[in-house]
Amino acid sequence: MSGPPAVPEPGNLRASDADRERVAEVLRAAAGDGRLTLEELDERLDAVYAAKTYAELAPITHDLPSSGDAHVPGPAPAPAPGGDPQRFGGLPGSTTAVAILGGFSRTGDWVVPKDFTAVAFMGGGEIDMREARFEDSSVTIHAVTIMGGIEITVPEDATVHVNGIGIMGGFDHGASGGGRAGGPTITVNGLAFMGGVEVKRKRPRKTKLEKLSSKLDEKLEQIDRKRRELE
Numbered sequence: 001m002s003g004p005p006a007v008p009e010p011g012n013l014r015a016s017d018a019d020r021e022r023v024a025e026v027l028r029a030a031a032g033d034g035r036l037t038l039e040e041l042d043e044r045l046d047a048v049y050a051a052k053t054y055a056e057l058a059p060i061t062h063d064l065p066s067s068g069d070a071h072v073p074g075p076a077p078a079p080a081p082g083g084d085p086q087r088f089g090g091l092p093g094s095t096t097a098v099a100i101l102g103g104f105s106r107t108g109d110w111v112v113p114k115d116f117t118a119v120a121f122m123g124g125g126e127i128d129m130r131e132a133r134f135e136d137s138s139v140t141i142h143a144v145t146i147m148g149g150i151e152i153t154v155p156e157d158a159t160v161h162v163n164g165i166g167i168m169g170g171f172d173h174g175a176s177g178g179g180r181a182g183g184p185t186i187t188v189n190g191l192a193f194m195g196g197v198e199v200k201r202k203r204p205r206k207t208k209l210e211k212l213s214s215k216l217d218e219k220l221e222q223i224d225r226k227r228r229e230l231e
Contacts, residue, residue, distance in 0.1 A: 013054055017223070023048050023057050028216055030064045034109075045219050088184070090133045092116075099123035099148065107131075112184075115140050120148035120195070128153040130202060134184045143190035143197045145169070152199045157183030162199050166192040175199040 024045060031041040044060050051057045092113035097104040099120040106112075107128040114136040118125050127141065130153060143150045143164060154160050159179040164171035169192040176199075179185075188199050 015051055015054055015057055019054070019057065020048050020051065023051075023061055024216060024219070026061050026064060030061075035064060045216070049219060049223055086133075088134050088137050090135060092135050097125055097127070099125045109133075111135055112139050114138075115142070117142040118144070118150055118190075120145040120150050122146070123148045125150045126153075127151070129158075129184075129186070130155050138185040138187075140187040140189070143188060143192075145191070145195035145197055146193045148195045150197045152188060152197065153202050154186050154199065155179075155183060156201050156203060158201075159183060159185045160199065160201075161185075161187045163187065163189040164191060164197055166196070168194045170196040170198075172196070172198045172200070175201050 027036065027041055027044050027048065030036050031038065036044070047060050048057065051060070090111040092111040095113040095116055097106060097116075097118045100123055101121070102123045104118070104120075104123075104125045107126060108131050111133045112129055112135060116127075116139065118127060118141065125145075125148075127143075127150065141152060143152065154175055157180040160175050160177060162171070162173040162176045164173075171190070171192045188197070190197065
């Protein structure tokens with residue numbers, strides 16, 4: 001007489017589309033919190049949609065908190081100084097940028113210090129704050145250029161005060177003016193000697209969450225196409 005059928009290990013059970021979507025949502029939230037880079041998100045989403053069992057899904061988020069975790073150990077983040085917690089607060093990587101016969105760039109996802117000093121001597125620099133976080137809701141950029149140039153891009157909603165001077169050079173004050181509620185206050189001062197400092201407003205690029213959502217939508221479309229091909 002044969003015995004009862006063997007019960008498969010839980011990890012060997014087949015994962016459903018809903019299971020994969022739940023894991024993808026955990027990844028998207030982790031990337032939005034800064035726990036994953038866009039490249040890491042893309043790699044892990046590929047692994048999610050290729051997974052067939054729970055055992056294959058589990059390692060993908062083993063180092064991430066799930067949305068239901070009540071507590072996640074680790075260092076506490078720096079408190080936000082008020083305003084949007086996704087935009088204000090954080091620890092800057094550095095408070096200075098120097099270009100001597102060369103260049104520097106501060107763009108994309110970075111933390112603008114409360115006081116940031118940028119120096120360009122016979123070189124150039126780029127400071128773009130459209131996708132940045134701000135250590136404080138009010139920051140100051142000290143820009144000094146000697147026979148060089150610094151380009152500063154501020155968010156559209158920022159209140160901007162430009163106080164720099166140009167000597168045999170130019171210090172652009174065109175971006176000065178009020179912003180919108182919830183935007184940062186940015187003061188730009190310094191000196192342009194035989195060089196230039198340009199301060200301009202630009203429309204924001206896609207936010208990080210918008211980029212993540214677009215990537216997730218693309219992955220979902222790929223899954224739908226594969227599912228239709230198999231039907």
